[in-house]
Amino acid sequence: MTNFADRARPPRLTGRLLFAAEAGRDLRTTGAIAPSGSKLAHALIEPVRRSVRPTLSILEVGSGTGALTRALATCMGPTDTLTCVEKNPRLVEYLRRQVDTDTSLRVLGDRITVREADVVEGVMSEKYHAIVVGLPFANFTASETRAICHALDDALVPGGTLTYFSYLGASIVDNFTGDRHSRRRRHSAQALAEFRTGFRQSRRTVWANVPPAHAWTLTRPAEAHLPNGRASRPPAS
Numbered sequence: 001m002t003n004f005a006d007r008a009r010p011p012r013l014t015g016r017l018l019f020a021a022e023a024g025r026d027l028r029t030t031g032a033i034a035p036s037g038s039k040l041a042h043a044l045i046e047p048v049r050r051s052v053r054p055t056l057s058i059l060e061v062g063s064g065t066g067a068l069t070r071a072l073a074t075c076m077g078p079t080d081t082l083t084c085v086e087k088n089p090r091l092v093e094y095l096r097r098q099v100d101t102d103t104s105l106r107v108l109g110d111r112i113t114v115r116e117a118d119v120v121e122g123v124m125s126e127k128y129h130a131i132v133v134g135l136p137f138a139n140f141t142a143s144e145t146r147a148i149c150h151a152l153d154d155a156l157v158p159g160g161t162l163t164y165f166s167y168l169g170a171s172i173v174d175n176f177t178g179d180r181h182s183r184r185r186r187h188s189a190q191a192l193a194e195f196r197t198g199f200r201q202s203r204r205t206v207w208a209n210v211p212p213a214h215a216w217t218l219t220r221p222a223e224a225h226l227p228n229g230r231a232s233r234p235p236a237s
């Protein structure tokens with residue numbers, strides 16, 4: 001339900017306040033105190049913008065208040081679809097309200113779905129051409145990171161792209177957060193590095209974000225090679 005204070009504030013400000021409040025409640029899962037900035041959002045949606053496929057099926061993971069969702073909406077084609085997976089119910093409620101009221105999202109109509117789920121259970125057997133991940137991997141254990149990577153791997157078609165970010169300066173933060181956090185971050189980074197080896201990978205540094213971040217793009221080879229040396233064909237669409 002929208003209260004008077006929500007109605008009186010511009011929606012983006014309400015979203016920022018909500019995001020900060022959720023970070024205060026659970027910084028480990030929320031991962032930051034503010035939504036991604038527009039430069040980082042644009043770096044992460046670049047493969048969607050450049051795609052030449054007639055119809056894209058897009059998955060966004062960890063949608064938060066919709067910073068990347070809005071950026072995606074600006075470059076989606078008329079038949080593309082977007083599924084947003086977010087596990088925080090308060091952020092899901094906010095984003096669903098935005099989908100109904102924010103003109104940049106309302107235009108997508110029923111081509112956008114906001115699902116309340118943990119990504120490990122939430123993407124099931126569906127396949128996507130592009131996956132945009134907004135998760136704070138550095139806060140996860142290596143086994144959590146591996147489980148998420150496994151779910152994402154299953155959900156990506158051959159030739160598909162996956163983008164995610166990692167914040168810069170994590171080793172400086174380690175000085176304040178102690179050994180346990182530092183170990184967790186390094187082990188999660190190692191799990192991600194292993195995951196990346198199955199892809200063509202590129203990395204761009206986005207300084208104009210708080211905090212600055214690397215935007216990673218992973219592209220799955222169009223033809224996955226089978227153990228017997230033959231290649232499987234990518235799906236037709």
Ligand SMILES: C[S@@+](CC[C@H](N)C(=O)[O-])C[C@H]1O[C@@H](n2cnc3c(N)ncnc32)[C@H](O)[C@@H]1O
Nearest residue numbers: 031035036062063064067086087088118119134
């Ligand atoms: C760093 S915020 C990014 C929010 C938004 N994409 C942005 O860039 O501003 C991470 C988001 O991931 C969500 N999240 C964390 N773990 C998740 C999981 N296992 N499954 C789905 N969402 C998750 C958090 O609730 C939070 O909204």
